Amino acid sequence: MAVAASSQGVPLARLPKAQSRSTTLVRTWLYILAALVVLMIAVGGATRLTGSGLSITEWKPVTGAIPPLTEQAWQAEFEKYRQISQYELVNKGMTLSEFKFIYGWEWGHRQLGRLIGLVFFLPLVWFWARGIIKGRLALTLLGIGALGGLQGAIGWIMVASGLEPGMTAVAPIKLTLHLTVASVILACLVWVAAGLKDRSASPAEQSAGVAPRVLVGLVLAQIALGGLVAGSKAGYTYNTWPLMDGALVPPSEALFVVKPWIENFVDNVVLVQFNHRMLAYVLIAFALWHAWSLRRKALGSAAARRATGIAGLVFAQMVLGIVTLLLVVPLWAGLAHQVLAMAVLAMATAHARVSAA
Template sequence: MAVAASTEGVPLARMPRSRSLSSVRIWLYSLAALVVLMIAVGGATRLTGSGLSITEWKPVTGAIPPLTEQAWLAEFEKYRQISQYELVNKGMTLSEFKFIYAWEWGHRQLGRLIGLVFFLPLIWFWARGTIKGRPALSLLGIGALGGLQGAIGWIMVASGLEPGMTAVAPIKLALHLTVASIILVCLVWVASGLKDRSGSAGLEVQTGHAPRILVGLILFQIALGGLVAGSKAGLTYNTWPLMDGVLVPPASALFVVKPWIENFVDNVLLVQFNHRLVAYAIVAFALWHAWTIRRRAPASRTAGRASGMAFLALAQMGLGIVTLLLAVPLWAGLAHQVFAMAVLAMAVVHARVSRA
């Protein structure tokens, strides 16, 4: 009778529901992967200087690229009216313009694809009753955040179209990257919470609030990374561990801009220094967290995840140092950005699964 009542320890009555939630998890993790791809394409768009190549925001008709030579010339003419062309790319050929246009167009198309991949399955799962209650409200909130992210993206681009500007405003780029990261956090948080882990409860130990603090630190570091990218601070002070010949730059150099608060965005020395400091803090915190859990329960799943987080944090810092020393080549800049998302996603799973 026990065999008839269950399969591999899972009650038959719960199996259809379990399969449905498994489909939802796959969908959410697929969305998370698309968000990471979106962030990678956005990074490539920035590093290739392509972000201002499309000077208008047309959420619907903008999905169709120029299809004729006349249409391409019209788009090129719009680009030639902005300061980036005059001050950075003057003399660019139409072929070169098509290259940067393709990156920005692809970035926007991927955003449209994510919207479809989010809302169409959401409607399907909701109509079937697979998603309801708090998870449904959480997903609606994520959808709203995705819509807001599209608006933030255009506000960011518009900041670079202002007279005299040759790139987007660093603080708006940092906001755009941070909101994308928060969307990733939300997707992974909901997805990892849908898995039945009752059978592994004995393999987990209490962690306190350390895993959630780690998520917060990583998000803060990603925001600082957005400032580094936006201000091109990674192209300066390309030595490590010293900056401009010293371990800690003098306050007179860190706060040279007046008023002092603007140094945190406009002073590339302080922007990069802050990014370095938080990297050290994350690695130190992750190592401490792994050490404390391993000391209490070395064979637990919690200890394994904590050790994994410490390794990922160290690897990401190493990749960041290589990126800095090489003065941010395209491959290194993208790898550093994408790996940051992997570290963040792992931290979210660890925080979601761990017992506080």
């Protein structure tokens, strides 16, 4: 059976040795890409937490790969940064050395994006030319590549929102879109890679119904809400748990103070943080129920073990989120919380893919 067919939910038959090696090679490549996407998200988080995201004020996809190489070039870049509101309102008086620090984070983030593009497209062309990938699998991977290109454009649109007069940071909704699309790309890579594994010699999977896919949806929704928390800096307020300003549920006049009311879901730090907290409780409850349900039906099965592992990761993520909030978002905790979210998403996606096979 061709590698392409294995990506369409059809169980892999025992493959000839050469074809099996090719399939393993494709899976390894996809998992390497997934790891790079997680690294990209982590560096993006560090860029945000260090206030570095607006340090490069132009989008030059090709020539921007070369950083300033002379003192004169550095001064020119610094002068561009001094023209934006973030410098005037937040970083006025910053030294060139301090500027180089924030520039380095943003430049590294963009370079990693370029590297991911190369690691994606060069092997894709090679695999395609050798007939290792074709048909539906090839089209799926091209779709993921197109989503990656769109993500680059979204990244610049996000940065441009922070360069507007009077703005000192990027728009929360655009940061959320940027993070969510990156998460979807990660989930797509893991889904395809997990579907390429030969499980013909493994015991039949215990049916898990639609619950694994619902779990993936909840994780993605929680990541999106986390993006709104990060973008609006809601994590720097109400740094207590389980209560918010002495109440489990803040009063409605605090939750919906912004007019029109719909804007509260993006611009009101009280509602933004409250939504993130509430969905965390829903997510942990669902993950625990899913693990309990599979263990009750098939204790010791692979599906039950995966579900139990995911429930453990979700619980750890919730604890880390609480610690991050109580400590007022130190860099290490903020980054760990973001990276662990990607681990939860990857594991939930792999579980859903195997359960659907």
